[in-house]
Amino acid sequence: MSDTPMIEVSSLTKRYAGHTAVDGLSFTVGRGEIVGFLGPNGAGKSTTMRILSAYLPATSGTARVAGFDVFRDSVEVRRRIGYMPENNPLYSDMRVREYLKFRARLKGLRRSRCRDRVAVVMEQCGLAEVSRKIIGQLSKGYKQRVGLADALVHEPELIILDEPTIGLDPNQIRSVRQLIKSLGGKHTVLISTHILPEVEMTCNRVLILHQGKILASDTTENLQRIMCDGGQVVAEIAAPEAELRECWEGLEEVEHFNISSIDGAFFRCALTPTNGTDLRPRVFQVVCQRGWGLRELTLSRHSLEDIFVHMTRTNKEEEGL
Amino acid sequence: MRVFLTLVRRELSGYFSSLTGYLIIAMVALLVGLSFTVLLEALTKEAYYMPVTDLFYSTPFFWFVLLLAAPVITMRSFAQELYSGTYETLMTTPVGDLQVVLAKFTSSMIFFILVWLPLLACIFILRYYTKETAPLDVGPLVTTFIGIWLLGGLFMSLGCFASSLTHSQIIAAMLSFAFGITLFLLSFLSLIIPPHPGWQTALLDQISLVVHMQEFVRGVLDTRYIIFYLSLTIFFLFLTWKVVESRRWK
Secondary structure (H helix, E strand, C coil): CCCCCCEEEEEEEEEECCEEEEEEEEEEECCCCEEEEECCCCCCHHHHHHHHCCCCCCCEEEEEECCEECCCCHHHHHHHEEEECCCCCCCCCCEHHHHHHHHHHHCCCCHHHHHHHHHHHHHHCCCHHHCCCEHHHCCHHHHHHHHHHHHHCCCCCEEEEECCCCCCCHHHHHHHHHHHHHHECCEEEEEEECCHHHHHHHCCEEEEEECCEEEEEEEHHHHHHHHCCCCCEEEEEECCHHHHHHHHHHCCCEEEEEEEECCCCEEEEEEEECCCCCCHHHHHHHHHHHCCEEEEEEECCCCHHHHHHHHHHHHHHHHHC | CHHHHHHHHHHHHHHHCCHHHHHHHHHHHHHHHHHHHHHHHHHHHCCCCCCHHHHHHHCCHHHHHHHHHHHHHHCHHHHHHHHHCHHHHHHCCCCCHHHHHHHHHHHHHHHHHHHCHHHHHHHHHHHHHCCCCCCCCHHHHHHHHHHHHHHHHHHHHHHHHHHHCCCCHHHHHHHHHHHHHHHHHHHHHHHHCCCCCCHHHHHHHHCCHHHHHHHHHCCCCCHHHHHHHHHHHHHHHHHHHHHHHHCCCC
């Protein structure tokens, strides 16, 4: 049982009248993973999540959660997931504890277990001080936490969160991310977002979606490695520009370089190595030898943002051709 | 069953945590009270040889309450959840579609029954003050309430059906009002179509809500009518169930 992957999706397609929201999606998510769905608005993230949570049927293809088909064994699937939809809808006329109790009962928890679990998730999500408040009067951050607590209350194997940090202030975002991170290992988590640092910070693995298709699926580190394959080094050096040029031309490890003037005496040099070697020790050596001033020396790592922009752009170019 | 009761409790508490619930209760209490005063006035003038429930029914407020209160009671059941998106969180928990439909119907039915309680109070007041002179029959009283509940059941299931069709509570209310008034007006077809013996007249008699209710308030419990209301109620609940299920159709 435990070796069946948590999510198995194969050639999943969802067509609405006139357009295809999800187009032949296939991926697998193992138990205990935190996977991020990344994509621009309308990429098919929410639709995929709705299919996985057995809310919408797929047009074709199959999706399994913990070995159960989302369409045929929908109740079994729903027993195993905690789903927080986009915009986090709640009953605004209920009180926090009352709502969580109601949801726990709906998800089949017995009375005593329900009481315990509600207390635990309220503690976990920092809701203890608002337990008697009416949900409609809570701030956005608290509402979001109520939604999260609801998704967690029955200890589901799979937690699906559709844009969990949207509309929160930076502090709240940080605490929500911390919470999501702490869920890994014990639960499988699938979160969707279009905020890139979020995926970088919380997820083990990213699936980049664009126009209903997967563009890339890898760990965040691997994706970055792919992108900084060139091993470009950026150095900010105070030296005469002519000397810098002459120096980089003389170094055989540097394939090509780019010098731009920043403030004062400093120049920004972007150096690309010939065969993927790390240029940093060499650059430092040279700078020391010549007695130049050095204030920054880094290996330029592309953020997911670059990867994302790069990938969606190449995709568009291919389509254009 | 546990889940069903949880759902019914939630739905019922929804009526009492919003203003609509209290507005409906106030409106019905007002209308019932008005018809009670009309009835009292009539009773002080001359003697009537019919049950008090029949007298009450002959005031115009009865249909007013039924036709207006029913859409307002049921309009929120599905439309509100569809609009706010809570429908999605509700349907992704391990609850059955039929369970949801029945829970919504049951809670609106319970609310409907509660809303009619002032009528009982009026009749008991009447009974208390006229102990000797005008004995009140328990029979017609019971059949009147059975009639109200049967009609209410039909209107509630109609309302739930209308509400499941749309995201807007206003449209849901208008739809169920339209359904309800159409059913009600069918009673008057027999006035327009000249009565000549035949199956048409027989059919019109069978589907006339006014005729049915007239029988109930007189203390007549006709099984044909009971079956008529129960089957129509079940039919509309079935339709609602199918609408809820249709989301999962490919």
